[in-house]
Amino acid sequence: MSKHKLFLLRHGEGAWIKENRFCSWVDQKLSEAGIVEAQECGRLLKEQGYKFDRVFTSLLSRSIHTAWLVIEAMGEEWVPVTKSWRLNERHYGALIGLNRAEMALNHGEEQVKQWRRSYDITPPPIDESHPYFSEIYNDRRYSTCDVPTEQLPRSESLKEVLDRLLPYWNEVIVPEIKSGHTVLISAHGNSCRALLKHIENISAKDIVGVTLPTGTPVLLELDEDLKPVKPRQLLGDQEKIQAAIKKVEDQGKVNASSK
Numbered sequence: 183m184s185k186h187k188l189f190l191l192r193h194g195e196g197a198w199i200k201e202n203r204f205c206s207w208v209d210q211k212l213s214e215a216g217i218v219e220a221q222e223c224g225r226l227l228k229e230q231g232y233k234f235d236r237v238f239t240s241l242l243s244r245s246i247h248t249a250w251l252v253i254e255a256m257g258e259e260w261v262p263v264t265k266s267w268r269l270n271e272r273h274y275g276a277l278i279g280l281n282r283a284e285m286a287l288n289h290g291e292e293q294v295k296q297w298r299r300s301y302d303i304t305p306p307p308i309d310e311s312h313p314y315f316s317e318i319y320n321d322r323r324y325s326t327c328d329v330p331t332e333q334l335p336r337s338e339s340l341k342e343v344l345d346r347l348l349p350y351w352n353e354v355i356v357p358e359i360k361s362g363h364t365v366l367i368s369a370h371g372n373s374c375r376a377l378l379k380h381i382e383n384i385s386a387k388d389i390v391g392v393t394l395p396t397g398t399p400v401l402l403e404l405d406e407d408l409k410p411v412k413p414r415q416l417l418g419d420q421e422k423i424q425a426a427i428k429k430v431e432d433q434g435k436v437n438a439s440s441k
């Protein structure tokens with residue numbers, strides 16, 4: 183029987199989604215469309231009668247703004263919001279800022295798919311010569327983390343995302359859920375995929391086929407041990423959701439719309 187409801191949300195569209203660039207730890211804001219997506223998401227959740235007691239976000243503005251817009255649209259701005267780097271998007275290393283369609287042209291679509299969706303392939307690391315290195319590592323927010331800046335990732339596979347996320351999940355989020363609180367996690371495509379892999383016990387092979395669109399809440403109904411009691415539900419118009427998933431998948435093809 184379902185005892186707990188947990189909501190995972192990939193933030194609304196970010197500015198670089200239009201440009202088809204790997205965004206990752208670069209702090210791009212929501213686009214105009216992303217703002218609307220987050221507001222519509224909040225309205226949908228309200229209409230369906232859901233309420234949150236705790237909200238968790240990454241340290242990246244797009245996940246924080248999405249959370250704010252959602253709870254504002256629900257008329258629930260008072261709900262506590264807690265932020266951690268451990269919910270940040272996967273660190274895409276040297277791929278940060280690159281265009282996916284150009285990458286597919288240069289390295290092949292299959293290689294780009296492996297970089298994007300495989301479980302244990304780590305992209306090449308970012309180094310000091312990378313155009314976004316200092317913007318990321320000199321940002322004041324990363325001096326507040328529970329590890330020194332030098333120990334923050336320089337590139338991550340999905341497995342490595344799960345490794346850094348799990349302590350936070352187990353020590354901070356799980357106790358909130360078990361105490362009876364309904365939790366929204368407003369995070370990113372791959373930090374949500376890592377968490378889904380863990381909660382739903384998805385195999386390394388099958389996680390390759392899991393893609394999350396922006397601004398679409400994923401409802402997980404869990405038993406007292408936080409095991410799913412039914413398949414995950416992506417809330418909203420199912421046709422639009424399927425089209426949005428395909429659009430994300432197609433970003434890694436040579437003929438993707440924005441190059």
Ligand SMILES: O=C(OP(=O)(O)O)[C@H](O)COP(=O)(O)O
Nearest residue numbers: 192204205206271298370371372
């Ligand atoms: O920043 C990113 O994800 P986000 O938009 O969920 O924060 C990544 O660049 C997503 O890229 P991917 O869909 O190729 O894994």
